[in-house]
Amino acid sequence: MTGPHGTTAEVPLDALVAGLAVDVPDFPAPGVVFRDLTPVFADGPAFRRIVEGLAAPSLEDPRAAAVARDGASGDPGFDVVVGVEARGFLLAAAVALHAGVGVVPVRKAGKLPRERVTADYALEYGTATIEMHTDSLHRDQRVLLVDDVLATGGTLAASVALIEELGAVVTAVSVVVELAALGGRQRIAPHAVHALWTT
Numbered sequence: 001m002t003g004p005h006g007t008t009a010e011v012p013l014d015a016l017v018a019g020l021a022v023d024v025p026d027f028p029a030p031g032v033v034f035r036d037l038t039p040v041f042a043d044g045p046a047f048r049r050i051v052e053g054l055a056a057p058s059l060e061d062p063r064a065a066a067v068a069r070d071g072a073s074g075d076p077g078f079d080v081v082v083g084v085e086a087r088g089f090l091l092a093a094a095v096a097l098h099a100g101v102g103v104v105p106v107r108k109a110g111k112l113p114r115e116r117v118t119a120d121y122a123l124e125y126g127t128a129t130i131e132m133h134t135d136s137l138h139r140d141q142r143v144l145l146v147d148d149v150l151a152t153g154g155t156l157a158a159s160v161a162l163i164e165e166l167g168a169v170v171t172a173v174s175v176v177v178e179l180a181a182l183g184g185r186q187r188i189a190p191h192a193v194h195a196l197w198t199t
Contacts, residue, residue: 013053013196014197017197022039035148037087057192077144079102080101081096081104082159083105088146106132106159108128109128111131119131121155130159137166144171146173156173170191174194174195176196177198
């Protein structure tokens with residue numbers, strides 16, 4: 001991709017996401033503006049940069065420092081990537097592959113066949129339930145939690161609760177877009193949040 005700032009590799013990451021994402025008004029409910037990131041995912045060079053960005057959370061917050069890649073040992077700073085249904089699956093799988101670790105899904109209710117833990121939460125246009133298999137994580141396992149958008153923080157806060165219920169440790173939360181006005185970052189505090197584009 002070539003844009004007004006040059007090639008994909010030259011464009012700042014936040015500008016790259018902003019330039020490719022499409023705002024869809026009144027979806028999935030009136031008054032909600034949906035940030036459609038599928039054009040970002042469809043652009044190969046842009047997607048690669050996003051995956052690399054999500055895998056390397058900011059080190060400004062001490063909690064995020066644990067996620068720093070240790071070049072000497074090859075340790076990415078997390079043992080597994082957890083992705084939130086549904087667009088988070090695309091991102092988490094790619095980040096896990098990039099980092100050389102496994103990936104675990106957080107699914108909507110009724111999708112997992114075995115014993116699971118469950119969390120209910122509110123979001124900007126209703127309520128929902130998410131679940132994880134009880135054996136998907138183990139105690140003290142380091143988790144990088146990945147999703148596409150941080151809005152009110154309901155989904156990610158519930159995901160953090162599930163991860164911690166299973167005894168694992170959330171080292172950071174990485175998202176492509178943060179809608180700052182909705183206050184989701186505060187809902188996830190004190191966990192470190194790394195957003196590629198804050199709007």
